Amino acid sequence: MLTLTSLCAGYGPITALEDVSLTARRGEITAVLGANGAGKTTLLRTVSGLHRARSGAIDFDGTRLETVAAERMPRLGLAHVPEGRGVITELTVEENLRLGGLGRGGRVSSADLSRVNDLFPVLGDRRAALASTLSGGERQMLVIGRALMARPTMLLLDEPSLGLAPRIVAQIFGLVRTLVREDGLSVLLVEQNARSALSVADHGVVLNLGRVVADAPADELAGDDQLRHAYLGF
Ligand SMILES: Nc1ncnc2c1ncn2[C@@H]1O[C@H](COP(=O)(O)OP(=O)(O)OP(=O)(O)O)[C@@H](O)[C@H]1O
Ligand SMILES: [Mg+2]
Secondary structure (H helix, E strand, O other): OEEEEEEEEEEOOEEEEEEEEEEEOOOOEEEEEOOOOOOHHHHHHHHOOOOOOOEEEEEEOOEEOOOOOHHHHHHHOEEEEOOOOOOOOOOEHHHHHHHHHHOOOOOOOHHHHHHHHHHOHHHHHOOOOEHHHOOHHHHHHHHHHHHHOOOOOEEEEEOOOOOOOHHHHHHHHHHHHHHHHHHOOEEEEEEOOHHHHHHHOOEEEEEEOOEEEEEEEHHHHHOOHHHHHHHHOO
């Protein structure tokens, strides 16, 4: 379980997160929703140690993360998939996947590769292809697959749906659901695409200008017309 308590973060004079408290429960998908600039990416980067909080607490299964270095996070079971689908285009699909195992320090097992290829058959089919030849949706699968190679217990996903066709988004979210159901993974899913995110999430938190304005079960948020119109854009 990941618990943020009164988290504040920013950049120089800019406040990006103001007194943010939320919980992402084990074995659930927790969606963090909000418009451009709401603070979603800052929240994920602060959890994974890429950005430092000004104040507040981050607790992951009993470990305080505020001062933990980013490179130690994989060993604690946290995997961050940043926005932008950064694959290494000069390497093959399988080489990109294997890199994901390094963060944990362990050797990459063929079982880990098989598990990822079972989940995303297209990655197995294209294993020897250069990552530069993948479509946007395939790249998104590759960066998620690469994160899974470190055998995380919690996945931090930043805008996986951005710029993808609805059919591909549904496919990727469906696979995330499968991971939660079959592997007991916990997911913190950051999305501007609130409608799709709420259709797959258990719980949702809405950020506006760095503050939490709603925190409720996903179906409750999706059914709140006023909230949807004011903050979620659907
Ligand atoms: N490196 C940075 N330097 C200065 N300001 C930043 C930096 N990164 C983000 N910000 C500011 O912090 C605020 C929150 O940005 P953040 O990227 O966390 O939002 P977001 O919700 O992820 O937005 P988007 O949906 O566009 O990805 C914004 O006002 C943004 O301009
Ligand atoms: Mg962002």
